Amino acid sequence: MTAIDERPAPPEAPEERERKALRISWIDLFLWGIRIAAIIVIVFGLFGSISKFVAGEGLTAQGWRDLIVSSLAQGAMYGLLALGYSMVYGVLGFINFAHGEVFMSGTMVGFIAANWLFENGVWTSNPFLAMFLVLIVAMITSTLVAVLVERIAYKPLRGAPRLIPLITSIGMSFFLQYTFGGLFGVGFNTYPPPPEVIAGSVNIFGIDVRSTQLTVIIIAILSMIGLWYFVTRTRSGRAMRAVAEDKEIAGLMGINVDRTIVLVFAVGGAMAGVAAMMWSLLFRSVNFFAGFLPGVKAFTAAVLGGIGNIAGAMGGGVLLGLFEGVGPLLILGGLGIPGVSQLKDAVAFIALVLVLIFRPSGLFGERLGSEDRV
Amino acid sequence: MTTVTTSPPRTASERSPVDRAVMRRVLRVGVLAGGVMVYTAAIGMFQTFNDKEIIDPILSLSYLVLFAIPAVAGASFSKRVAIEGIETEPLSTLDIAKAAIAGAIAGVVVALFALLVDLFPDLRGTFPKLGPQMVRLLTLEYSVASGFIVLPAISAVAAGAGAAFAWIPERIRRPLLLAGASIPVLSMFEPLVDDLFDEIPAITDFLYSPAGALTITSSIVVALVVAGVSYYLRQRDPIIKKRLSQSADVSVRRRTTIVLAIIAILAFVVLPQFLGGIMNELLTNVGLFALMALGLNVVLGFAGLLDLGYVAFFAVGAYTTGVLTSPLSPTWDPVLSWWFAFPAVVVAAVLAGLMVGTPVLRMRGDYLAIVTLGFGEIVRILLLSDWLSPYFGGAQGIRSIPGIPVAGTQVNATSPELMIYAVLVFVFIAVYVSWRLEDSRIGRAWAALREDEDVAEAVGVDTVKAKLLAFVTGAVIASFAGALFAAKVGTVFTNSFQILVSIIILVIVIVGGMGSLPGVVVGALVLIGILGGPNQPGLLQEFGEFKLLIYGALLVYMMLKRPEGLLPSVRRQRELHQDEFLQDAWLDKGEGDEPQSPGPSVAEPGGQA
Amino acid sequence: MKSKRGLRLLAIFGVLALILAACSPAEEGGDTTEAPGTTEAPTDTTEAPEMTTTTEGMEDPEPGPLGAVVVAPGDSIQIRSLQAISGPVAFLGVPIQRATMLAIQDYGPIEGFEVDMGTGLDDLCSAEGGQAAAQTIVSDEQVVGVIGTSCSGAAQAASPLVSDAGMVMISPANTSPSLTSDLQGTAGDNYREGYYRTAHNDLFQGQAVAEFAFNDLGLTSMAAIHDGDPYTQGLAKAFSDAFEELGGTITTFVGVNKGDTDMTPVLSEVSQGSPEGIYFPIFQPEGDFIVQQIGGVSGLGDVTLIGADGLFVTDFLGLPETEGMYFSGPSLDFGENANELTGVAASAFLETYESEFGEAPSSAFWAHGYDATTMLLQAIADVAMVQSDGSLFIDRQALRDRINATAFAGMIGDLTCDEFGDCGSQEIQINLHEDSSVTDLSQIPVVFTYKGEVG
């Protein structure tokens, strides 16, 4: 044969290689450029906002506080939803796109319960019982839908290339959306107004906080504590962590992997149910499409916080809530851009891109199974 | 697969009619079928489909769909999984009986549902589709009570027929099935047929009633003709097949492919001349989506990068064209012709591809999905924003975009029979480019990247470059679609660039077959042509309301049952049917023959390989 | 290498060009309406040869520059309905489509020819959707006119096709100034001959609200919120421009995104400028979120809220937070107004509607739809001529001329068309909503009326 029988010649002249030894490729340069630009934009924006604030223009201190509290409430909801994404990713290593629809199912069926309770007077006469019942209904619905989706769409795909369950979940997401759209109609259903007890606002440390927002934040904290206890202190929780770490070994240790996976979906679903209840307090209007954007945002939150990390999901959610609630006004507003609230969603996604450029494993670090680590 | 492994094979003598497992299965299938029937009614599909007659005036689409469900369920009773070495149970009348019982159960479920809706009219407050009209239709305009007799009876017959179908000898079954299918197909494709035989109204007048459905007479004639032709062809079939299969020789096969491709191209070139405005409009939309799907196919099918914000490149193409060519575009004054704007579109797409591609280069594979989705939204939001409206028009979009000037005329929507050629030219370019790239050093690098990124890097593939190249190629192809879209529609608004578009392109690529060029084109033809795009009506406008439901269901179904797509690429087929290939390779050992590509119907092996 | 590539491209184009060239003569002989656009020659002459052969006493009419439709005896006169009948805007389009249907029934046959609307077409509230549907319409050369579209964006893409085909298009719901004129005598960028509308022009509504807020309410600084929809953004812009023209200040002009739920950020942004009033001509549910969340934003405690027709719906008015709000919109209190062409009063129409479809109309533009349809039918009736062979001859140019001269009393008021197709009554009114237990639209008092004057 020909060339290869001879000694392969050095492919390039040494000088040329030497020049390439410059480690910084143009991609790194580009990324550094983005980093620096981001920092400059943020610094200038902050500076602009602060100087405006000092000059007595722009938002008042109370205005900022209101904005932050409402963003926190919104963020807490993202956080609870993010848990579902994070846990499923931690265990199965794919994005369960349909999780937003799991949440939506909770809000829709919760609406039936709330409406029924309202018509029967329970909503006004016994608000806490009513809210609790709605919570239970939403949680049960979301859990059932989550488990059903797992059974129908994901279980047969164990071990398939990871793109496949991801695409399946996108399909499932649309299927669920339009199923609910068909069942409930595409119009908006409005929950009855929140009961009197939480309709006003309370004063905490001198800050007026709307009671609904406070309730939402409290519920989120309680759910997080409950979940933390479940995951760290119970047998099933430990099984979940073991399966997340290594399915094969967990199976060898006598853990029923399939059942644990179902449990993960169930717990994620239940948390989505809680978020559904919170949604009904905060926004009241629901329709079949209500789950899509919160779902995407919640996944963003999960990635922000570091996927697979339960505390990270919550932290990521709260941060995302702040980024998109306060960010536009604080940063972009400071730069003098008009109509910044319209860019809210763009800010949320840009935050995601920036976080992944600065810290690819999320702000609080990833916790992934052995096979998913890079 | 599961049913086979759990129940040991039984002989006829052992089988007892009161076998509890059998009963449970009958019940389960019946309730499931009933549930699906109820589902179609509860989401309103059943009622909507009633507007479309299949055979005027005796059969509407709604009843066809409704009773197809027990028929399919019934057919499952006479399905046998063939396993080598184990004798399959022969079909028996008992199967039909079982199917009929299951069908009856399904009917009862539906009747119960109708009763429920009838008893609680308040349900309509929450579930708007559950009204008296639905009950009336569901019980075939009889009373609710008689529904308990009529529905189970028809469902039982449908299910029994479904089961009995397997009894019919193969050579008759096929023509029968085709004849049966031809009636709804011809009825639903009425606009197409109407358009094709525009000049010969005698044909359409004979076939269709004023409502646009087949008449009783015409459906009988159609069924007979189709059955006859297919029976005749089937007799001759072996000869043709033999001739084709003998050409295992690669060069002959390649020649066949080329001949087929030329025929297809000629058909595409000639066809628009015979079609009216409606069909050309439809095909133009198909072409635009095919173009985008071809682009996504490079990114996803070749390089394995899941881009959920692909619509962003479409938007970049459309907006660049709009800004440069429209006299109304704010800020940008010179009015360029489409041809001069085109290079700018390509440049903008390359830049956009790099902008999106670079930050995600080092990210984990599936973060890519969410980040690209985010990019898609960022682009849309920025284009819509008041902030950038001095450049992109914001909510008012960019209007008065001229068409493509060709030989003194403007090619745009007012000349659909020319627009289609513009789109076809670019589809051909995209197909040609993808085809050439796939079988080149770059295509192999993408394939390696898709298989195993780390190893690809280790054997000398510059994965950064390969990824960016994929992103940029995909972006440029999508921008072609955008440029054509802007010229065609004449206005661009951001609501044409929703996430939904990305998802639908994804469905096209998946359904057609990731990495398969004919698959992607056929996928676009089938999905956009029949169901339609997000803002584009398809041939079957009756499905409009349930378009996205069907898209979602299709995506799930394909992933579960046929992940390689309708016309799979060879590599995908290998990947998803590795165990079958291994078996074949084992069987072929020593023969020195290349493995036959296994059909989808090959029995799956009992265990994982 | 380069030249080779060029050669191949050339070859492809060459082949295509040859094919086109080969086919074009054949086309001229055949369906001429399928290749409209470039020539001003008559585009529809399929029935023309027949006409010249008739030799009965009366001279049969010659088709005008846009051609003519000839309806054979026994056939129906074809008009089309093109509305948003699926998706989120269906609430607007469905009642209009139904009103068109009922108007055709009420009007009855023209010269003994039935009028057929065909299947209602869907504009999908998008440019592509409108264009695709228009393609369907213009490929049937028997179609005389179109009632549509619901959305301005759809009309911008559809009207060139319809106009080029010589047909007329009357929209009951488009309000964008670009489709007609700027009210100062300059044609809008998307104005096409043969386009008319019975809906009001956005500029009037913007002007009305600005005058009301500035003069009557005495507000000097206002904010405007839209939702990124061309309609809401256009209206908010029209308002802002008019308000600043009057001497007021627009403190913030901002959009929310459709699907947004948390309005605190946008309201905070608005609160920065401490406006005295907010105009938000948007839809539900974003409008709901705004009124529900505005109480939690400091500095916006006692601003005057003004909504528009999109929020002037029963559901929204039932919210306790909407008390004290103003709503701008076309005059929708049709009461006993009757359409003089059919003699049907608005109240009678509503009764028929409810008995026919089992629900009240989900938006008030049915009346515009009804009037638009009768306007078209009346014009057809006026220009249609029965020919010697019993067929009906409708000249397209004559039809346009006739519609330009429209003058009749409809349900929405007096209809006359200006030279750019604005035919609506242009009456804008502002309602004050004081009690959330009153949700019947006709019970809510009108506090301001504005009659737009063109020119």
Add this chain to the structure above:
Amino acid sequence: MPLLETRGLNKTFGGVHAIQDLDFEIEEGEIVSVIGPNGAGKTSFFNVISGIFEPDAGQILFDGLDISGHTPSQITKAGIARTFQNVRLFPNLTVLENAMVGQHCRTSSGIFAAVLRTPKFRREEMMIEKKAKDVLGFFGTRLVGYRFDQPAFVLSYANRRRLEIARAMATEPRVLLLDEPTAGMNPRETIELTELIGKLRDERGFTIVVIEHDMKVVQGVSDRVVVLDHGVKIAEGSYQEVSTNEDVIEAYLGRPADLEGAK
């Protein structure tokens, strides 16, 4: 001047020293075995050289130039190719395509050339195929003929190893890093491969570094043996020298079977 040389190489993973102050060199045309107990840092050594990990400190000189910090593809292009401990092929590509991918870094046609099928591109493609067939032919009849068009995953374990080596050869390297090339092979195949490694140098002129557990192979192929333990080079020399070195015996004490069993 040695062809490949490391000076004071260091790599730690979360406090664990995978490689410590490693000085290593190999002359052109030499075959050096790297041995050591499990966890000794052998594979980490390969990963650092081939650019998968960047060294924390130290230099990697290839042909006198520092290549540390380059990406794996750049290093492969410079002339160092490797195989993996747990065979990593592109399972769904055909055998021939697997080998052809190896030629990627030796070819340069871009998108336009590929789309337009320029003469240069066609020549290059023919060259790629020829070279791929040539390297596959190195293993006798095992990977040729009908095998060309078979997907890689149908191959037997030993054939996969061979294909991986072929793919590495296709990158036209000067140095071949073979990570346990005989793992999982039966004795007959092992002997055959041992001979092949010799042939790789003698006929094709590659310089070869091989990680090996099988001492028969080590004895059979090595000009020189380097012993690692806990990331530190504890011995170096001919097989005879090393196998009698006390440090080495001590290092292997935990698992004496390895050494003794091999003998």
